[in-house]
Amino acid sequence: MDVKKDILWRVYLCLIGMALFGVAILVKVFYIQQVKGNYWRSMADSLHTSYVALDAERGTIFSEEGRMLSTSIPYFDIRIDFAADGLRDKKGKVFEENLDSLSLCLANTFNDRTKNEYKTLLREGYKSKDRYFLLKRDVPFNQYQALRSFPMFRLGKNKGGMIAEPKSKRINPFKLLANRTIGLARENSQSVGLERTYNEYLKGVTGKRLMRRIAGGTYVPVDGYDIEPENGRDIVTTLDVNMQDIVESALYKMMVANEAEHGTCILMEVKTGKIKAIANLGRQPDGSYWEDMNYALQVGEPGSTFKLATVITVLEDKYATMNTMVNMENGRWQVGRRTVFDSEPHPGPQLVTIKHAFELSSNVGMAKLAYQYYGRQPNNFVNHLKKLRLDQSTGIDLVGEGKPVIKTTASKTWSNTTLPWMAFGYEVLVSPLQTCMLYNAVANNGKMMKPYLVNSIQEFGQVVKKFEPTVLIDSICSQSTLKQVQAMLEGVMIDGTGKKLRTPYYSIAAKTGTALVANGNRGYADKIYQSSFAGYFPAKDPQYTCVVVIKNKPHALRFYGASIAGPVFREVADKLYAMAVEKQKPMQATLQLDTLLALKNGRSNEWKEILTTLRLPVGATPANNSWVSAKVADKKINLNTVAQEKGAVPDVTGMGLKDALYLLENAGLRVVIKGAGKVKTQSLPGGTKIGNEQTIVIELS
Structure with missing residues (x-):
């Protein structure tokens, strides 16, 4: 008996223990489900959901007159939720009733599959109960609009199952026109141009979308959990599409005709510093031309257009007047072991005024002026160049502007011939835009304006930030000096290297330039010339400053600035003058309400x-x-x-x-x-x- 009772007691004890353990499990289950249920459900969701970024709609870049220069076009990835209640209800009645007609509509719209192929594709997706079935990528907006009216899809997301994922593609409607200046907004590489400079305004604020993971590692959006993005703001530039077309076309024709390597043409409004047009063309491997780099911002030896800075310096220090005589030495002058050559022969008397030496673009004349008056104190000459801001970037609202180089006696490469060579545009590095800024200051009665490309930033058509003209220097020189250099620039077109480009209808003030440029390790052996032409028009009431710089191919038959860059300038000026006459108003850009x-x-x-x-x-x-x-x-x-x-x-x-x-x-x-x-x-x-x-x-x- 004692043994039997002992065994029963042990059995009962085990049963009681098992019962208590079972009760504990039930209590724990209840606690997890009811008390901590929300917590664990949120933990489960966090393991199977994640947020993805929703890109904001990028702002549009407009020209000054309101035309779109860069904008975003919507595209859509079309998917189908084959597990949607409406499609699975009543044994797939909606799906079966619309399958034929939907397949036909898809085949007629996309023309990439037959009706039967689409029917097979849709049926496979339905059988797999795929909640995120990819139907078509990169569908344009007009086709997306049509899809929304198709059988089954027109029933809505819950009944028809269609999921449209919007995205955008950046395009430049005018393609080549100012393409490099407007720039590109690129996802996987660095943006350029205005798209890069004003990216913070254009890109907007990114939103979020909650996505849940389903079978197969696919994620589907969770309704009601989107944080909407804030669209980017719009940029209104100073560019004028008609002027840009004129500038681009004139430059393109000359580039093709002379098989030039690359070139740029800048058009600036005199009174404000607004860039109205800027063309940059480079020769591609197949012989075509494209806006591949912003050559207007690249520094290089400017050549004879730099002589304007030399005469301003000499006249401002009152060492001479434009009527002071200088000997051109038959276009050849020895300085130490080097010889200064004039790029063109100058028949006739060699003792001429500084004005006429400038008009004939005499390298010898300019070199002798610098050597005579600044040979003992060359830094005085350099300091004048610095006062003209030629040692500083222009500050234009574009990333990638080159850094200019103006040598001083402390420079490692300074020699006894540096000063005379600087006088006619060698041994210095400046950009075409800097040249344009200097000539524009002369046109603007000595007031130097900062070049800029954006008028305003807008949101829903309302201006949120406005950019005004900026004065960099109130007067680059005295009025006496200014009047003399203006007369010298006008003289270039009357008695100088630009006289063949004269027009009887309006006056031009300008300077030609022809510079021999080095070709890497080959030096100057390939005879590559850079042709340039810088000036403003009309000379008596300047409205626009224009600079043309073209780098020619090796051993080009034509390379003088007056015959290569000059005709581009003249064509731009002629067409703008004709536009002004047609409007019967002064030659100036007019702001129009968009x-x-x-x-x-x-x-x-x-x-x-x-x-x-x-x-x-x-x-x-x-x-x-x-x-x-x-x-x-x-x-x-x-x-x-x-x-x-x-x-x-x-x-x-x-x-x-x-x-x-x-x-x-x-x-x-x-x-x-x-x-x-x-x-x-x-x-x-x-x-x-x-x-x-x-x-x-x-x-x-």
């Missing part, structure tokens, strides 16, 4: 439809039938009611013509219209009591 970017007043229901369609952020919204004005505030478009009192003149300022006419004519007013665009002013102020048969004049701009 109505595509303007926010006009109108009906609130029309505004709401626009904002919804374009998915723009909306703030305050009044009643549907009210007239509203649209304003941007806190990165949202707010619609504010515009009061229209009965029996009084409506306030139509800021409205488009259609809406303005509707309100004014319904109020019993006769309307006279001037201009185009949106209403700028009205002759009868809003709120004025209306009399009998009154007339109102509205001016649009």
Whole structure:
């Protein structure tokens, strides 16, 4: 008995222990599911979900007159959720009923598969219950719009299963025009041009999308967990598309005709420093030309266009006047063991005025001036060059501007021949844009302007940051010196190297340049010449400064600045002058309102439809039938009611013509219209009591 009781006691003890263990498990399960359930579920989700970046829509780059120079085009990756409730419901009734018609529509739209091939593809996806089935990549917007109306897809995401993943592709609508200056926004390599400089404004703020991992390692978006991106802002440049086309075309024709290696042409507005056009063409391996580098920013030996700095220095120190005599020595002058040569022969008297030596582009004349007046104190000459900012970059709003080199006596490569060679543009390194800035200062009565490329940064058509002209030097020299160098530049086109480029219709002030450039280790043996032409027009009332620099091929038959770079300058000047005459107004660029970017007043229901369609952020919204004005505030478009009192003149300022006419004519007013665009002013102020048969004049701009 004692043994039996002992055994039973042990069995009962085991049973009780097992029961307690089972109860403990049940309690733990309850605790995990009910008490800590949310915590562990969130932990599970965190292990199977992750956020992916949603790129913001990149801002658009516009020309000054409102044309798109660089913009983003939407593309879509189209996927199908074959596990969507609507597709699986009632044994796939929706899928089966729409399969034939959907396959036919896809085949007709994309033309890459037959109807039966699409039918097989869709059926395989349906059988696999793939929640993220890839149907088509890089679908353009017009095809995406068509897809939304296709059978099955038009039922929506839950019933039709279509998932559209938007992305964008950057394009330059005008392709070659100012391509390098506008730049490229590239994902896997460094951006260039304005796209790079103003990237912080253009790129916007990246958003987030929560993605959940499903079978096969595929991720699908989780609805309701998106953080919307903030779209980038727009850039309005100083570039003018028509002027850019003129500059690009003129440069291109000469490059092709002379098989040149590369070239640049810069057009700057004299009074402001705005770059109106900038062309950069380089010869490609196949013989074609493309905007492959911004040659306007690259430094090199400028040649004879640098002589302007030399004569400004000599005249400003009052060592001489433009009528002081200098001997050109028959175009050959020995300095130590080196010889200065003139690039062109100069028949006739060799003792000429400094003005005429400049007009004939005599290297000997300029070298002798520098050597005579600054030979004992060469740094005085260098200091003048520094005062002209030739030792500094221009500061233009582009990344990659070259650093100029102006030697001093402390430089390692300084020699007894450095000074005379600097006088005619050798042993110094400056960029074409620096040359343009100097000549523009002479055209602008001595005031040196900083070159710039962007007028403003805009958000929803409203200016958020405006860039104004910047004065770098109030006066580069005295008025006496300025008048003399202006006369010398005009003389180049009358009695000098540019006289064959004269025109009877307007005057030009300019300087030609022809420089022999080194070809790497081969030195000067290949006879590669750089042709340049720098000046402004019209000389008596300068509107534009233009600089053309072309590097020719080795042993080119034509290479003088007047015969290569000069014709490009002349063609640009002729066409701009013709445009000004046609408009019957002074030769100057006119700022025009870009109505595509303007926010006009109108009906609130029309505004709401626009904002919804374009998915723009909306703030305050009044009643549907009210007239509203649209304003941007806190990165949202707010619609504010515009009061229209009965029996009084409506306030139509800021409205488009259609809406303005509707309100004014319904109020019993006769309307006279001037201009185009949106209403700028009205002759009868809003709120004025209306009399009998009154007339109102509205001016649009």
